[in-house]
Amino acid sequence: MSGRDARAGAIGTLIVLGPTAAGKSALALALADHYPIEIVNGDSLQAYRGLDVGTAKPGAAERARVPHHLIDILDPSEPFSAGEFRRRALPVIEEIRARGRLPVVVGGSGFYLRALTAGLSAIPPVPGALRREVAALLRREGLPAVRRRLASLDPETAARVAADDPQRTLRALEVVLATGRGLADWWRREPPRAELEVLGRIGLTLPRALLYDRIARRLATMVADGWVEEVVGLLAGGCLPTMPAFQAIGYRQLVRHIRGEWSLERSLEETARETRRFAKRQLTWFRREPDVDWIEGRSLAEALPRALEAISRRIGGVE
Numbered sequence: 614m615s616g617r618d619a620r621a622g623a624i625g626t627l628i629v630l631g632p633t634a635a636g637k638s639a640l641a642l643a644l645a646d647h648y649p650i651e652i653v654n655g656d657s658l659q660a661y662r663g664l665d666v667g668t669a670k671p672g673a674a675e676r677a678r679v680p681h682h683l684i685d686i687l688d689p690s691e692p693f694s695a696g697e698f699r700r701r702a703l704p705v706i707e708e709i710r711a712r713g714r715l716p717v718v719v720g721g722s723g724f725y726l727r728a729l730t731a732g733l734s735a736i737p738p739v740p741g742a743l744r745r746e747v748a749a750l751l752r753r754e755g756l757p758a759v760r761r762r763l764a765s766l767d768p769e770t771a772a773r774v775a776a777d778d779p780q781r782t783l784r785a786l787e788v789v790l791a792t793g794r795g796l797a798d799w800w801r802r803e804p805p806r807a808e809l810e811v812l813g814r815i816g817l818t819l820p821r822a823l824l825y826d827r828i829a830r831r832l833a834t835m836v837a838d839g840w841v842e843e844v845v846g847l848l849a850g851g852c853l854p855t856m857p858a859f860q861a862i863g864y865r866q867l868v869r870h871i872r873g874e875w876s877l878e879r880s881l882e883e884t885a886r887e888t889r890r891f892a893k894r895q896l897t898w899f900r901r902e903p904d905v906d907w908i909e910g911r912s913l914a915e916a917l918p919r920a921l922e923a924i925s926r927r928i929g930g931v932e
Contacts, residue, residue: 625811625812625813626706626710626715626716627650627717627718627812628717629719629720629814630655630720630816630902631816631817631896632721632819632891632893632896633721633892634827634892635721635819636910636916637719637720637721638669639913640815640817640910640913640916642675642679643917644717644920644921647921648924649713649714650679650714650715650717651681651709651717652679652680652719653682653705653716653717654681654682654684654718654720655719655725655729656719656722657693657720657780658858658861659671659684660684660685661687661688661689661858662686662688662689663843663850663858664689664847664861664864665843666838666839667835667840667844671684683698683701683702686701687858689852690858691857692780692783693780694780695722695728695784696728696733696736698725699725703809706718715812721895723895724781724898726902729809730811736788737792740791743790747759747783747786747790748783751783751855756776759779759783759786760782762786763782763785763789766786766795767785767786767795767796767798770796770797773797777862777887777891779860812928813904813906813923814903814905815906815908815924816899816902816905816908817910818907818908818909819909819910823911825889825892828885828888829885832881832884832885836881840863840867841867844871845871847859848871854868863884867884906919906923908923
């Protein structure tokens with residue numbers, strides 16, 4: 614580490630964002646050779662224990678090289694919301710800054726990163742009994758039924774939430790049932806208040822064909838690394854396909870293979886299709902984020918110098 618600027622942590626927090634398979638984690642790790650950093654996970658699925666291969670979770674070697682936070686903090690049965698992520702992330706970031714280090718939040722969960730950097734509306738807490746009731750509806754009748762209920766009560770928010778996003782669908786239904794107002798209405802009437810000082814945002818992107826090729830190669834690698842066996846082990850250990858973690862892309866498709874409903878080939882084809890759609894939605898979301906230094910990094914060797922230049926410029930701009 615060059616110690617180029619140990620004051621970076623005192624200046625703010627760096628965000629590394631972009632679609633799945635764009636190389637965010639590799640870039641963040643490479644930054645550790647140039648700045649005293651600690652990584653804060655901004656991926657909603659890497660927070661779950663046991664979901665390792667299918668979430669491309671950093672391994673033991675990566676975590677030994679650079680401190681990582683907010684990984685393996687939840688059981689697969691526990692729901693995770695943008696608000697809960699923000700609640701857990703803010704004190705972790707402050708502790709990192711207090712150590713004189715640079716917090717680097719890495720992730721592709723756009724709504725979670727937005728909640729962290731821009732704050733959340735002052736929505737009253739949802740009673741635990743109601744949260745359990747809504748979660749039970751998901752387990753009993755499935756995501757389409759939850760979406761129909763949401764659309765009947767809060768069509769505006771329902772139209773904004775992706776059809777394959779159980780976490781945000783559950784959250785939206787909880788809020789409208791608990792408060793009588795939809796999430797979209799809360800956001801409009803009660804603008805969020807930010808508390809996080811952001812040094813800058815580094816956005817990774819790739820030409821679509823190359824990104825889709827990376828997605829395909831990543832899925833093949835995950836299977837070779839034991840993804841199917843991971844899902845078999847989770848189910849054998851008592852995890853249920855209706856649990857929040859199992860709504861993740863890939864996991865629910867592999868459950869259908871393990872149950873004998875689909876071939877492995879079909880499960881992977883469906884996973885690849887959904888992942889491509891998800892990557893497209895991620896890019897659409899992130900393109901709306903303010904003040905992003907976009908880098909088309911076809912390789913780490915190409916992306917790293919541009920990221921370092923952007924960070925140096927940001928640090929110089931606040932001195």
